[in-house]
Amino acid sequence: MHGRIRTWGPGALVLLPTVLLLGYFVYGLIAWTFNTSLTDKHNARPVPTKHVGFENYVNLFGEDRFLNSLKNLGVLTVAFIVGTLIFGVLWALLLEKGVTGEGVFRSIFLFPMAVSMIASGVVWGWLLNPSQGDDARGLNRLFALLHLNFLENPWWTAGSRWTTMASIALPAVWQLSGYIMALFLAGFRGIPPELREAARVDGASEFKLYRYVLFPQLSPIALSALIILGHMSLKLFDLIYAITGPNQFRTEVPSVYMWNTLLRSDMAKAAGIAIVLLAVVAVLVIPYVAYTVRQESEE
């Protein structure tokens, strides 16, 4: 018995603080938030609250503003993931094909990631100015100077939900494409050169080489990229807040709506939005965790 404690005891002791802190500050607070979302605490009054079951959730899903924010989030996530993957993979392919000064390009592509979302949000807020023609500023001005006037558009201030949320996704794509490039580049580099040589010896064309030999090996990386981008998109708050400010119906996503709700001291409703958001993130993250666990146990 004593000997067993010697083997697992030190390890457990090292982990214990983390486990306790996480248990309290993450899982404990999630439980507390969930509990709040079931009450009628709609103001800061210190009166006792009572449990109202899932009433807050029923109200939320019957509310135009919340449904609108969910739809915005869906469109934003699709635009963000697709955009980032396209650019990230494209850049990784270009670098992988070999280019002089690769290190410089890698740094250039990765650099936007070093900028905080709130800072890039402020700058992109200016760049996405909707004025056109003679008054054009920001990106529209750039397009005008390049004689690409047909590209000028009102960005997020007018037009459909797709153009609106795709405009918001644009800065996020700019910021994270480099990261996806790095992921994929590492993936390409991890494939043994013998495989390529063997494929070339067998007479595979360059397209077939990528299609049948290289890309299939990158599926774990693609999955991680998808999960990382997906959950980042769901939590996106600072960027949207910086570009559009609060209370913008057209660009409101649940995280921004939660902030606005919290500001009016509607604790129960804000907690409800938080739990819905958590559930959406969980839908993305849990399959990934399950997949990784299965992979590890197979090894």
Place this chain on the structure above:
Amino acid sequence: MRGGLSKTFAVMGAVGLLAVSACGNSNDNSGGGGSSASKDVTVFTWWADGGEKAGLDGLVSTFNTECKDYKFVNSAVAGGAGSNAKQVLANDLAAKKPPSTFQAHAGAELGDYIKNGQVDDVSDLYKEFGLDQAFPKSLLDNLTVDGKIYSVPANVHRANVVWANPTVLKKAGLDATKAPATVDAWIADLEKLKAAGVKAPLATSKGFAQEMVMEVVLLAELGPDKFTGLWKGETDANGADVTAALTKYQKLLSYSNVDRDAIDWPDALGYVNKGQAGYTVMGDWVAAQQLADKVPDSAYTYWPAPGTAGNFQFLADSFTLPTGGQDPDGAKCWLKVVGSADGQKAFNTKKGSIPARSDAVPTDYPKYQQSAMADWKSNKIVPSCAHGAACSLGQNDSILSAISQFSGKPDVATLQKALATAIKSS
């Protein structure tokens, strides 16, 4: 092994304490209790820079001479219109660690704190300091909730002001010295400006600036009594007259700049100053901004928004006495300074607002403030929703959301429905 365990717990305990103490940090002297620390007066505001900070500094210098027993402790949290500060304050109040006194918009926004039982009745102080005589009765009426008053206003701002560029107006053949009599006349003038090639006859910006345009149209069309009643639920928000007013608001919005959802009010003012726009609707803090930007008096003009002459749409920054706050005597001394003639002069000459007291000397103030002070005495006083005099934070959040939806896709019926729902909410 044992030693290691207790050490681990000690470390964890320390981490936990750190985490807890990091939560409520706006109150610097919470654990002190020493003789000098107990005399601190923590004043919570969102006046962190610009004319607002200058105004606060003015108050502080008066406080330092009037209240020698106490030390001013600045607890300002930066962020436009208190957007960050209100959250920090809410946390501190929920944790029962209120500052000695905090800033709040007088009126309905203060109502949240009153309902929550977080501020004390200061009616007695009004008698003690003679404020019941110094403030105009109409303001006192607006401050009184169920026979009690919960804050001392430091200033008064006016919301229903149109700022115009006379050169631009003259080019379109318009009289810059006189406001159009009605909203319809104003729309006709805007049409003339548009015909004269002005791109954005009416410059406006995101969020509350558009809300202010809607408010002045509602005020002009409904008249002061029905307008004030609208926010109290006494005027039918679904009525035909509100529909008509909102339709005119839609028309006004069609004359505004396309980037209105992407810019802030100083940019909209910049369009007017640069001659790219004819008018902008904004509160009288514009006067302080023009002064700071060194725009000469002759380059701009101002009048009450068309159709609202004779009405003074007000908002006021005020200070409270939080329930269970530290050193209430020090806080009372601060409130005395805030309400005093000297304090109001020191504050308002720098912030660009006018004193709430009716006994202030107009010649102490710049040109715009003098005209506003005259109006403050003679006009009918109506509250503003955008700045918390008529609306709670919750109502305003819902209205701002509806306004931004309307800006992207103007639909009067949707806006009116959202407005009516927002007014009914809390």
